[in-house]
Amino acid sequence: MRDGAVDLPRPDRAALVTARRGAERYVLAIDQGTTSTRCILFDRRATVVAVARAEHPQSYPRPGWVEHDAARIWRDTRKLIRRALQSAGIGDDQVAAIGIANQRETAVVWDRATGVPVAPAIVWQDTRTSAQVADLDATLFRDRTGLPPATYFSALKVKWLLDDVPGLRARAERGEVLFGTMDSWLIWNLTGGKEHLTDVTNASRTMLMDLATLRWDAELLEVCTIPPAMLPAIRSSSEVFGTAVEVLPGVPIAAAIGDQQAALFGQTCFAPGDAKCTYGTGGFLLMNTGSTPVRSAHGLLTTVGYRIGAEPVAYALEGSIAIAGSLVQWVRDGLGLIGTASEIETLAATVTDNGGCYIVPAFSGLFAPHWRSEARGVIVGLTSYITKGHLARAVLEATAWQTREVVDAMNADSGLALTGLDVDGGMTADNLLMQIVADVLEVPVVRPMVAETVSLGAAYAAGLAVGYWSDQQDLRNNRHRAGRWLPGADAARRAAEYRKWQRAVDCAVLFSSEDQGQE
Secondary structure (H helix, E strand, O other): OOOOOOOOOHHHHHHHHHHHHHOEEEEEEEEEEOOOOEEEEOOOOOEEEEEEEEOOOOOOOOOOOEEEHHHHHHHHHHHHHHHHHHHHHHHHEEEEEEEEEEOOOOEEEEEEOOOOOOEEEOOOOOOHHHHHHHHHHHHHHHHHOOOOOOOOOOOOHHHHHHHHOOHHHHHHOOEEEEEOHHHHHHHHHHHHOOOEEHHHHHHHOOEEEEEEOOOOOOHHHHHHOOOHOOOOEEEEOEEEEOOOOOOOOOOOEEEEEHHHHHHHHOOOOOOOOOOOEEEEEOEEEEEEEEEEOOOOOOOOOEEEEEOOOOOOOOEEEEEEEEHHHHHHHHHHHHHHOOOOOOOOHHOOOOOOOOOOEEEEOEEEEOOOOOOOOOOEEEOOOOOOOOHHHHHHHHHHHHHHHHHHHHHHHHHHHOOOOOEEEEEEHHHHHEEEEEHHHHHOOOOOOEEEEEOHHHHHHHHHHHHHHOOOOOOOHHHHHHOEEEEEEEOOOOOHHHHHHHHHHHHHHHHHHHHHHHOOOOO
């Protein structure tokens, strides 16, 4: 590995580089995430040709505040594009298109004339606007945007900047400053400041776009006191947004899509009822619900899944799990039961069940479908029989049971029965966990050969826009699975365990309620 780029094996490198200098072309995906940015080259078979990656610092200036240096992220992106091409041994003219996937709700405001951010980017995890959430009409926002008022989304972050930075609101009303999520920021810089655009998936996460019209909603902008002049124009997820100027001059920027929606697309979840779950620090489960938005009555988010050119938009239901991989990290760092994250599987495999022990990891409250921010983590069912193996097993099962709760809510909201789950993310390397998820959900669980599904989704969307791939069936033909797990646990036993898990969740909520003197 050199400078964050993944090199090909040396014995084959010279021949492959020579071949690549011929007629072969590639799609470049920029995956701009919360902790790092990656640039990945894909060929027509959806094979990863080269990867370049760089982490960027997280800033926590006050409790609850999380910020990024957007200018640093752009500088990193330029360098990473070059490293990826150098690693693959190809020229600029061999890049057919650029696709962008990004952390979705992070807000950037910058000067239209100079391109300099007026303040640090406010990250999706930031909670500084929590006091403003209660002032908003929850029904209005849910009906128009599919989202509940929350610090998670972009609108209140932008409002905070307009209110906090002296003179910024007047400049915004004059059109002197621009707002965008990270896709807009990268598109604007790649095109030399010519294009101020976003796509429907990112716009749907601002709390400002009408889900039905796919346009900025004038009433919501007025409620949030955000001048329309600072907003990007909304486009589909797959079309030519413009051409690059400074880096890869002349190459079309042909896709922009939020990271979790990119994973849905990269997993080729193109039919209503198709679903994927990305297991990382937390878990994000999205189900394609087709061309009509499904309003959730069970604690899920209604969002845009993707839109390809002028085709009808595909909507999705989304359920977020706050704690998944971070529970394993806590067992490693907080309890010292394991030395590395991968050891959790080995330890859990020393027993055949959890011994009656259940862990509810409500470290930051409970997300979907409960949305109980006051809940706190609990371990129930402890006896002298319990060993660290049982605890490890309960850790893995906690992720599976949380997934089951979200799937049950999705089935109820959509009227579609989940028939299988496509998975990706770091935790999917744990084979025991994948088997437990299959057992708990009672459906097959499939892990794809290409683990970089976020980047692949951005590449697919860009490739479709320029004809690199012909259609969605062409994309499905690239799909190869690396692992498949079938449900095998006893149904009656599984139902009994689910009831115990639900009682454990009740304990997590009850513990906090009693602590606050509530009924």
